Amino acid sequence: MRRLRALLATVTAGLAAATCVTAAGPANALSGSANSPSRAACSSAVSIESYSDALDKTTYEGTFVGNFSALAVDRDGAIAALSDRSSLFTLDPKTLKPRSVVPLADESGAALDSEGLVVDRDGTRLVSSETEPAVRRYGRDGAVLGRLPVPDALRVAPAGRAAPNQTFEALTLFPGGRTLLAGMEGSLSGDTPGLVRLQTWQRHDSHGSHGSHGSHGGSSHQDFRLAGQYGYRADTGLGVVETAATPDGRLLVLERGFTSGVGNTVRLYLADLRHATDTRGVETLTGQNGVRLVRKTLLADIADCPSLGATAKQPQPNPLLDNIEGMTITGRTPGAHSALKVLLVSDDNQGATQTTRFYSLRVRL
Template sequence: MRSGHVLAALAASLAAAVCPTAAWPASAGPAAPAARPAAADPAPGHACSPRVALDRFSDALDKTTYDGTFVGNFSALAVDRDGSLAALEDRSSLFRLDPDTLRPEAAVHLADEHGADLDSEGLAVDVDGTRLVASEVEPSVRRYSRDGRILDRLPVPDALRVAPAGRATANQTFEGLTLLPGGRTLLASMEYAISGDSDGIVRLQTWRRTGHGPFRLAAQYAYRTDPGLGVPEVQATPDGRLLVLERGFTPGVGNTVRLYLADLRHATDTRGVDRLTGQPGVRPATKTLLADIASCPTLGATAKQPQPNPLLDNIEGMTITGRDRHGRLKVLLVSDDNQNPAQTTRFFFLRVALRSPVGASAAAPSAAR
């Protein structure tokens, strides 16, 4: 979750079953509140790895609309202060979803200072309910009010800007955004390496604030991805580590999506390091594989294009919605269908154990480098 205050507010449970084929009229009114049954453990055989289990998936929002707005293109998720889900699409709409049914309840249009649409990719809800939204165009991080007004814009290091202003490549910049516990540190993840850094090394940029003051540029870290993969999303865990999604796509084969646990505690602050290529003494964040999503049970999922597992699609958004009775994190993922008939808007309900089960080996050997 985003901060200690937000963690305390996450009472909403996503344990109610969701019908994968449900859809609603474009302008349907609010549904009566659904009863929220006690969380159940995943059924036997739902393990993706010793540390990750898949409860279920839902295609309920695939190719639907809400008040004339296409529901899809989702790039980020967050739990709002009232327990609802905030779902950000990369074409400038921010939806409020019912946490049990996923039914859209409201939509707000976001724009830049000139009224132009954003390529909005990252989302965090601050302790006061304002929205922090990352766009990968410049890149940028802006603060918005609940009704979509721009309140502030955070500074961005020159090197992370898209060339020729900086060394980043268009559409490969800020993808993930998360507030660390306590709400004073914001972190954004670049999707791919900037020019001058080794392939596979992405930068994690942080901002820090004092009290209720503005966010100011702070430490920066290196994170090494698996070959050919980028980072579409990061989420801070309650203990200050990071859940990191790594993702790639191979035409004719499909998606690769892996979930890692990363630790910044012994990583080098790289904000003064110009080139992360062959630099001695630079320690990237350590990472441990939690699960390859291709190893999850299919649970009857179907795919509209070739995939290593028909459950897979272009997974891009992630949020932590609480804990189960065993202390495992309840993690919600969503895929970005790119408004493409060959792709699916799909939600994935996971349980994630941050510690290895007693007597079980880890999902894979540590991938720390």
């Protein structure tokens, strides 16, 4: 925990250097798409500027564009968009049009249930799969470069205590690039339902240089080793589907659920790992017995956003809603009262009742 506190102090002091929010956001791609006033309030902290369905049910170079489970900003400002069906797209940051697509696979060539995405500081891609679960490092060409260690308890039963399709749905890298975090979507067997584990790794440069960017895909010079683990309480009926580290070392957490005949619930929280108990040695997570859970504050329920004229293909509390699953911070607004530019995307599951939809938000912390 001392390492995490030191990290948070460092990134707070070095806010201006944080690389995760330096890229220009895709406002131009979304502006005007909803024919509605910009910055419409969802809450006192969050406003929605626009949305876009332009990529819904489209193809690019013979690959279906959709099934998006994660977003990240590439080093050149482009948007990396991960499909949970083993495809990684590069999207233009202004138009969101696909520029390229790369197939992904595991070490044996099998398809992935790819859910989380980070573009590391050397340009390689860290991708989580919730099948095992696993976090693998890929080159820009899609070649597997390495694999991170995973605690046994987080593996899918019977190897561990996790339920299928309830593992590493979220993945983010803290500013400074030294701490990686993966969020479990659901609870482990034996843990209190609704309490999920957030697993971290700490980067250790093999030559002892904390400034090394690596020269061979980052796998040999930038080893991530298992570090702290923390308990997070998701709302009843919801799971953690994405996280994004903020410049000051906190987390945006996206929680999502679905009720047949009613639709989706999607809420955005601000979470703080400081003062949370390291739960690596806690076999049964109950939120009691002196265990301090990650603190969270509701920023917005997306159902409370103005609909902006959006339409839904199935019942929804707000027709703007869909199966929102991906999130990244793309930049900051200028001025003394600046806000984070946040891009969301929904996973249409390649189905007729869901939509691939991008959302442009402004989030004030």
